[in-house]
Amino acid sequence: MVPPTASATTTTSTGAVPAAGSAGRQALDTALFQLGQAAEHLGLDDGLHRMLATPRRSLTVSVPVRREDGRMDVVQGYRVQHNVSRGPAKGGIRFHPDTDLSEVTALAMWMTWKCALVGIPYGGANGGVGVDPATLTTRELERVTRRYVNEILPLIGPDQDIPAPDVGTDEQTMAWIMDTYSVNAGYSVPGVVTGKPTILGGSLGRAGATARGVQIATMAALGDRDPAGVTVAVQGFGKVGAPAARYLADARCRVVAVSDATGAITDRAGLDVAAVRAHVAEAGGVAGYPRADALSHADLLGLDVGVLVPAALEGVLTAETAQKVRARLVVEGANGPTTPAADDVLADAGVTVVPDILANAGGVIVSYLEWVQNMQAYTWSAGEVEVKLRDLMEQAYAEVGALAADEGLTLRRAAHAIGVSRVAEAHRLRGLYP
Template sequence: MDLLKDALKRLNHIVEKTGINESTYQALAQPQRTLSSNISIRRDNGKLDYFKAYRCQYNDLLGPTKGGIRFHQESDMSEVQALALWMTLKCAAVGVPFGGGKGAVTVDPKSLSPMELERLARAYIRANADFIGPDQDIPAPDVYTNARIMGWMMDEYEKIVRKKSPAVITGKPLIFGGSEGRESATGRGAFLMIERLSEKNNWNKAEQTVAIQGFGNGGYHCARLLQQAGYKVVAVSDSKGGIYCEDGLDIESIYQEKQRNKALKAVYCDDSVCESVEHKVLSNEELLALEVDILVPAALSGAITRDNAKAVSAKYIIEIANGAH
């Protein structure tokens, strides 16, 4: 799927609906600049491996570009440019003084050891050091990157420019100047949207069922906040598949179990003692088709397509993933 082509179709739709003038449309119809690199790391076994890496600064009319870096085996230039376009539109929509940017490395991060992951993060910054900076382009975490990786990237950038530069990266650890609430911000945003829906519809939250596709940073925090607020989160999934329990899931217990055993299981934990909860195992496609009140796509783009859209029966869809449908 050519994600940039799809994003530009959506841009055309926006133009038609809003009457944006031709010069503004032309400014948004193509990325300003994209850097493509082949970066190398030394594997733990001594082998040298190469990976494709990208950084797109789509539009800086409103200010320095801003956007995440993802590590994923399916990432390519089209995806990076599309995500940077969407970031441009999001920054403009909420009125912050930033343009849109995005970055990626085409890699399966689960195939890397912790040391290899650090080498990859630092190699990415070495390849892009002249392309980024607090006044030019500010990276952030995204799919399969996190605060620790941002800390490695900031450290590498500071070594290159030979000065402290905490403003070059967002989403870094608090001890390095990160922001309180940054880690849960994406999921919290979706949670607050659902809360507004609740107010508008005068919901009894305990009766509202939720399914969340994707149990990464955004999906986990959204699920956690929803359960704490009284909603019934009945299904969650990760890249390997999902779990479903009609009576609702204990999100924090599931999260802790996944950190320990790298597996998504329906459990209830009391401290370190966890008990299995009766549940159904289902695929991501089956999760999308569940008869729930609220569906939250929180994984990758293109989860809902023309091929499976008719199977989606949720009353409301709240997107966390960029370009989920």
């Protein structure tokens, strides 16, 4: 088996290998480890394993930005297309100070397996800018977005690579991306991004789609168990975590704790998720919500709950923090929240983990539906979108569950085995050019 190391080692714009131990490097190590496990399970030959461990295209760009006080800053941007064997590249754009090429590469690789797993005709991509959007004015943010898009323009397009929102970006960011691309093309190209405002061709149901998928995956994992009163803790109260808390409460679960970058709050009787969201809209975060107790970020992970939903960033469940987890079910709203060492700890403790590439696939499923509508210049009702989302999520869950049961695998190993095998098969059928 190929050691999953150097082939996917990436360099920064200065040519430096990202610092060992950076969050991004750890995410990439996790992604390569998972690929290695799948390659071994599937008996992939070394050459194909090496190809799948290596991104197809990686672009690092400088993004100069004029600040309001006249100063010029320069930040780094990235776009990585991991694999395009099954269709155009697809994946989010993240604005976060820690974003680096390694992180983007890991996220792009996970997107490849996710799209294959849920059976949508895309390869995997991801991009980002190493900037904290909270430190920018709206006009600065728009300038960063437009300049970044201008720099990655040769890579993206509705038939090539279709960005979507991720951490630190939203519908407005997607609208600026669509406009920048369209102005350069000379006509409107709604299909170049998904997660747009509906007035620009965004799909009904896209905003809450990832969270809806988290709810569907949670219900599937609970199986025959009555969700009424099942307690839930959600780490991260953003575009995924906040609506996931709401959908799980709608399913009669009791959401007893949520957190975001500002803090964590708990109420054993159950939080009023709508009231917490109203507080966040006003105060900028969950901290200070008056009808709950504060707790530490670390304590939220160790709460005695039925379901833990990590929905913030990568690498939060490590060998150390996983030992504190008392939930019986972990449903990964975030990408890459669990390290391989933590996976072992959780498996040994009998905790079921619904892996990211399955649990949070609702977002890319409805992104795909949005793109199909754009390419046809047609719109579907919210009900039509909901039915297609549910069908694809439930089918993927059933396939993963069946393989896991048949072969005695964790859900993560089964999900990766399915995703990687479909991409490997696409390569075999297409052959190697020239």
